[in-house]
Amino acid sequence: MATATETKTAQQGPKLPVLKREKLILNGRSYHWITERICGVLENRQPFLWWLLFLPSALIAAVGVGGGLFHLVSTGVGVWGNTNRVMWGWPIVNFVFWIGIGHAGTLISAILFLTRQNWRTSINRAAEAMTIFAVMCAGIFPAFHVGRVWMAWFLAPIPNANAIWQNFKSPLLWDVFAVSTYFTVSLIFWYLGMVPDLATIRDRCKPGLRKFLYGLFSLGWRGGNRQWSHYEMAYLLLAALSTPLVLSVHSVVSFDFATSVVPGWHTTIFPPYFVAGAIFGGFAMVLTIMIPARFIYGLQDLITMKHIDNMAKIILLTGTIVGYAYLMELFVAFYSGAKFEMEAFKYRISGPFNWAYFWMMGLNVLSPQIFWFRWCRENLWVVMAVAMCVNCGMWFERFVIIVTTLSRMWLPGDWKYYSPSGQDQLLFVGTIGMFLTLFLLFLRFLPCINIAEVKWTLPESDPHHDDHEDHPDEGTEPIAAYQQELSGNETAKA
Amino acid sequence: MSTTRKRVYGYLAEFKSASALYKAAEKVRDAGFRKWDCHSPYPIHGLDGAMGMKRSILPWLVFFGGATGTLTAFLLAYSTQVLIYPTVVQAKPVNIFTIPAFFPVMFELTILFSGFTVLFGLLALMKLPRLNHPLFASKQFHRTTDDAFFIAIEARDPKFSPDATKSLLEEIGGSNIELVEEEG
Numbered sequence: 001m002a003t004a005t006e007t008k009t010a011q012q013g014p015k016l017p018v019l020k021r022e023k024l025i026l027n028g029r030s031y032h033w034i035t036e037r038i039c040g041v042l043e044n045r046q047p048f049l050w051w052l053l054f055l056p057s058a059l060i061a062a063v064g065v066g067g068g069l070f071h072l073v074s075t076g077v078g079v080w081g082n083t084n085r086v087m088w089g090w091p092i093v094n095f096v097f098w099i100g101i102g103h104a105g106t107l108i109s110a111i112l113f114l115t116r117q118n119w120r121t122s123i124n125r126a127a128e129a130m131t132i133f134a135v136m137c138a139g140i141f142p143a144f145h146v147g148r149v150w151m152a153w154f155l156a157p158i159p160n161a162n163a164i165w166q167n168f169k170s171p172l173l174w175d176v177f178a179v180s181t182y183f184t185v186s187l188i189f190w191y192l193g194m195v196p197d198l199a200t201i202r203d204r205c206k207p208g209l210r211k212f213l214y215g216l217f218s219l220g221w222r223g224g225n226r227q228w229s230h231y232e233m234a235y236l237l238l239a240a241l242s243t244p245l246v247l248s249v250h251s252v253v254s255f256d257f258a259t260s261v262v263p264g265w266h267t268t269i270f271p272p273y274f275v276a277g278a279i280f281g282g283f284a285m286v287l288t289i290m291i292p293a294r295f296i297y298g299l300q301d302l303i304t305m306k307h308i309d310n311m312a313k314i315i316l317l318t319g320t321i322v323g324y325a326y327l328m329e330l331f332v333a334f335y336s337g338a339k340f341e342m343e344a345f346k347y348r349i350s351g352p353f354n355w356a357y358f359w360m361m362g363l364n365v366l367s368p369q370i371f372w373f374r375w376c377r378e379n380l381w382v383v384m385a386v387a388m389c390v391n392c393g394m395w396f397e398r399f400v401i402i403v404t405t406l407s408r409m410w411l412p413g414d415w416k417y418y419s420p421s422g423q424d425q426l427l428f429v430g431t432i433g434m435f436l437t438l439f440l441l442f443l444r445f446l447p448c449i450n451i452a453e454v455k456w457t458l459p460e461s462d463p464h465h466d467d468h469e470d471h472p473d474e475g476t477e478p479i480a481a482y483q484q485e486l487s488g489n490e491t492a493k494a
Numbered sequence: 495m496s497t498t499r500k501r502v503y504g505y506l507a508e509f510k511s512a513s514a515l516y517k518a519a520e521k522v523r524d525a526g527f528r529k530w531d532c533h534s535p536y537p538i539h540g541l542d543g544a545m546g547m548k549r550s551i552l553p554w555l556v557f558f559g560g561a562t563g564t565l566t567a568f569l570l571a572y573s574t575q576v577l578i579y580p581t582v583v584q585a586k587p588v589n590i591f592t593i594p595a596f597f598p599v600m601f602e603l604t605i606l607f608s609g610f611t612v613l614f615g616l617l618a619l620m621k622l623p624r625l626n627h628p629l630f631a632s633k634q635f636h637r638t639t640d641d642a643f644f645i646a647i648e649a650r651d652p653k654f655s656p657d658a659t660k661s662l663l664e665e666i667g668g669s670n671i672e673l674v675e676e677e678g
Binding site: 030031032035157163164165166167168169170171173174177178180181184185188189192196199200202203204215216219220221222223224225226227228229230231232233234237238241242244245248252255451452453455456460461462463464465466 | 511512513515516519531532533534535536537538539540541542544545547549550552553556567570571574575578579581583584586592595596598599601602603605606608609610612613615616617619620622623624625626627629630635636637638639640641646
């Protein structure tokens with residue numbers, strides 16, 4: 001642990017030329033400004049645009065999810081377009097789509113925390129909220145897909161009169177554990193991360209019900225270092241637990257496919273391919289909701305172009321990984337010499353569902369490639385357009401994987417074109433409404449940016465900031481081997 | 495209100511920045527206080543050392559919490575699948591060689607139990623939740639979650655004295671020094 005005496009002796013000798021880091025918070029904002037601006041989002045009256053988005057979203061959610069599920073439960077799962085062969089159809093496509101969206105939140109909050117990417121602090125709260133809401137949307141589909149939803153408790157290992165236990169060898173049961181663990185741990189992570197910020201809001205409220213509720217949920221937080229010390233350890237532990245968790249969840253989702261003996265599914269590339277795709281789709285959704293929110297609430301100094309640039313680069317990277325996986329699937333199908341595997345992929349490209357395959361390829365693989373150009377990453381309309389392309393493209397990916405494969409399996413007698421029913425579409429649109437409704441309520445009632453962590457990233461938050469004002473912290477200790485190069489390098493002296 | 499007796503909680507002093515708080519904390523530590531705390535809007539790097547605090551024991555709790563999760567999942571899977579009610583599905587074995595198929599659930603429950611241990615262990619270590627605290631009676635303390643840095647020295651510390659502690663806080667750069675009292 002660093003003590004004050006160590007730091008006094010640290011800064012001596014010439015420094016290595018190091019690129020200056022871009023500032024994470026622009027315009028030299030103060031702590032108080034940060035508090036005012038972020039709390040202002042939920043304390044001020046919501047802009048007209050908020051209502052303009054909220055009312056239709058809430059209506060769509062009520063009709064789509066409320067009405068759609070009521071009709072489904074009161075009639076039966078036959079109202080969906082699922083058939084004997086395509087038994088998964090749209091519901092599972094939508095499940096995988098939503099669960100994938102959730103992954104960016106945990107990636108930002110956990111993996112970028114462990115790798116000390118401080119730019120995450122401006123976006124992690126909203127991304128975690130998105131994770132929670134996306135997993136809630138995802139959970140609807142398998143829960144109702146079981147058919148008799150009042151029997152959904154059979155998924156849990158509870159002793160029952162039939163003395164039948166769940167099959168722990170089945171990836172579907174692994175999925176139950178993975179998704180429910182993911183939701184619970186993400187919720188704990190999100191909530192614990194929010195406690196100091198809820199205390200900030202509590203301390204700004206006038207006495208009343210609002211103050212009582214924020215006070216209740218901020219648990220009596222006082223910001224003492226005897227609390228922070230444990231709190232930071234807890235945050236580190238949760239990040240360290242969530243990192244393997246986030247990788248495991250979509251791996252387990254991919255096991256639903258990969259452990260079956262179905263051509264097109266039975267491949268070892270699925271876990272990394274699904275995880276990359278999930279992060280890809282999740283970042284696109286983060287951009288989709290954060291760019292408008294940043295604009296509406298004037299958060300440009302907190303969520304800077306640097307943040308958007310970083311996210312665009314991650315989309316480019318993961319999009320390229322996904323593209324590699326698509327091509328590798330084709331290559332492995334060809335190289336394996338397995339007849340059925342080759343036929344499955346030939347069917348994807350040239351069969352009646354090839355429109356979905358080409359949408360997937362175009363939207364997921366080609367569209368992010370324009371992020372190689374700096375001006376595309378700097379133009380918010382382009383970024384937004386690519387994010388929307390990726391949102392759609394990732395849905396098509398799941399459609400291609402599930403529907404094209406199931407519609408032509410081993411028995412030619414089963415081969416049939418698949419179309420979703422109106423109820424399928426209603427429920428899916430309903431979950432989009434539900435997601436937006438929940439997110440807008442989140443903006444209305446909870447701090448959408450992590451106030452404490454953003455303050456922590458300011459340069460004056462370093463307790464030794466004053467100690468080396470004369471040599472700012474932009475170089476490292478000289479290494480003997482580099483001295484030669486340094487003497488000729490003018491920037492070293494600057 | 496006027497009839498209630500008040501009990502002294504301690505002194506609260508404000509410091510102008512994170513580095514001022516850090517330096518002051520070292521001096522309070524060296525003066526030998528035990529019941530005191532530094533309040534800040536965000537966690538300050540290295541303040542644990544400046545306050546003479548030990549590393550959090552939370553990782554130990556979480557280790558045992560996580561191990562409980564692994565064991566729970568193993569016992570749940572092994573006892574139901576192998577011992578009590580072996581069911582042959584897809585010709586997979588129902589003996590000790592089934593164990594690899596239990597790994598995903600064992601992993602997930604390890605994480606789940608660890609997550610809950612983090613939550614409840616943290617609350618226990620922070621002695622939260624609590625609905626009120628004497629410090630909330632202070633008129634300026636609410637700024638600690640915004641932009642203010644405070645040191646609070648409690649009256650129950652054996653080294654506490656109404657005059658000497660106040661002058662110590664003044665000496666190390668504290669301002670707005672306030673005697674915080676709680677309703678008795």
